[in-house]
Amino acid sequence: MLDIAFIKENPELVKQAMQQKGEKETSAVDKVLEADADWRKTVHTLDNLRSESNQKAKQIGALMGQGKKDEAQAIIKETGEMKASIKELEEKERVLKDERDNLLLRIPNIPHPTVPVGHTENDNKEEARFGEIEDSEWKKPHWELAEANGWIDFSRGVKVTGAGFPFYIGAAARLQRALINYFIDTAIDKDYTELQAPYMVNEDSAKGTGQIPDKEDQMYVVPRDEFFLIPTAEVPVTNFHRGEIFEEKDLPVRYVCYTPCWRREAGSHGADVRGLNRLHQFDKVELVKFVKPETSYDELETLREDAEYLINALGLSYRRLLMCTGDMGFTQSKKYDLEVWSPGQKRWLEVSSCSNFEGFQARRMMVRYRDKDGKIETLHTLNGSGLALPRIMASVLEKYQEESGKVLVPEVLKPYMGGKDYL
RNA sequence: GGAGGGAUGGCAGAGUGGUCGAAUGCGGCGGUCUUGAAAACCGUUGAGGCGCAAGUCUCCGGGGGUUCGAAUCCCUCUCCCUCCGCCA
Secondary structure: OOOHHHHHHOHHHHHHHHHHOOOOOOHHHHHHHHHHHHHHHHHHHHHHHHHHHHHHHHHHHHHHHOOOHHHHHHHHHHHHHHHHHHHHHHHHHHHHHHHHHHHHOOOOOOOOOOOOOOOOHHHOEEEEEEOOOOOOOOOOOHHHHHHHHOOEEHHHHHHHOOOOOOEEOOHHHHHHHHHHHHHHHHHHHOOOEEEOOOOEEOHHHHHHOOOOOOOHHHOOEEHHHOEEEOOOOHHHHHHOOOOOEEEHHHOOEEEEEEEEEEOOOOOOOOHHHOOOOOOOEEEEEEEEEEEOHHHHHHHHHHHHHHHHHHHHHOOOOEEEEEOOHHHOOOOOOEEEEEEEEEOOOOEEEEEEEEEEEEOHHHHHHOOEEEOOOOOEEEOEEEEEEEEEHHHHHHHHHHHOEOOOOOEEOOHHHHHHHOOOOEO
8 A cells, every 4th residue: 555645745646646557536545635634633532532531540540549539539420421432432533544544455556657658468568578489380389298298187187176277297297396496496596585485374464465355356265264375475475574674784685485376367268278378276486575665676677687587597588578557457566577488379478577566565564674763664575476387387398399299308407307308 | 172371562571450651681772981892880772643843642462341540350362382182
């Protein structure tokens, strides 16, 4: 969420940001300011009343101590109606606060000035392209390759669980594990701390990163224990520091975390979801950073570079998109997508998205830091995939297939694949 | 899963109805002393809200209650510890 003080000072800017992010209705801004004013007025009255009541209680205490029971009794009589109005005001204060906060949660993050203004994915800016756009007629999509070699079993996945829960078998299973290890090891070399996180989170955590109420339908729920299966490692890793105050000298903090991810993907059908393109359970290595505000945009660039490094090292062709205001999501202020070329499908596949949230997440989660002067400030959070596995698997299989049907092991993965040349 | 005991500031740990947002120790920060450091001594040191400020309010695991007044009493939930059971 945004800082209410910021909204108060820049209402027009906030409205403009909402429009740029594709929300026609900007009245929430005026409503939140109104609700905030109402709330503050009530707080003021309530505080005064409580102050008075506290004074009286203290007097009573003092009188009782001196044994002046009659005088104390007189004051107790006065407090009767005060108690009732305090209770009433407390209730009112709570309602107004909720009202304000609910409005506040509906206002999206402000796009950074460098973000292109636009409405759809067509307005995203393709910043760079690396490698050739391979268009060989004979190259098969990964699902045909995988089937021919017995590497991925989609139908047994359907039997055991449902669509979107494949089995990886033999060399493909090992390849996926090799990729995960390679990604994590590379991040460790770049000064990220490895984290192993819970795969289920509680409601507070789901709220912390904004999965609730925003993307509630995206998550699998374990109702009996009131847990949610994580849709990304971002959720447990960012919540790792929820409610904490960092010392300035400890920043930046960088984590790398591998987890499976579960997404319901309700409503997705068709060609987009063939093979490994879109799954209900998939693996991902996630990079998360907690940084000082003044460094967050530099950290976004290095985060993006760290993700790109992996794609490069695997020898895959890819392009980098700077997402436009309308396509980047509610919580981000700037976001890059990295898409690899899939030679078998002849299309781009998103494998990473790197975002700066500025203080938007941190404010909601109360993650802060103490600066040199001892002042407590909101810090900035960032995250990015480094990388999502299934589409990388797809792209690797397709890219490294030979006309014979054999698939070469990418050079950087050989140490993780027992030195073998072919899968 | 059963029985019992707990949850207090960065940590340890007092406080069991009234000037308690909380003793004390450690740690942190500032200072005195010292060539420098250590030790010693002095001071300072939780978070949030409202307010220009003075100030004021809230927070002693979460929620609810009793009371003029709750860290302290009652209910409830969660978590931790000990013992028993089960177990990768």
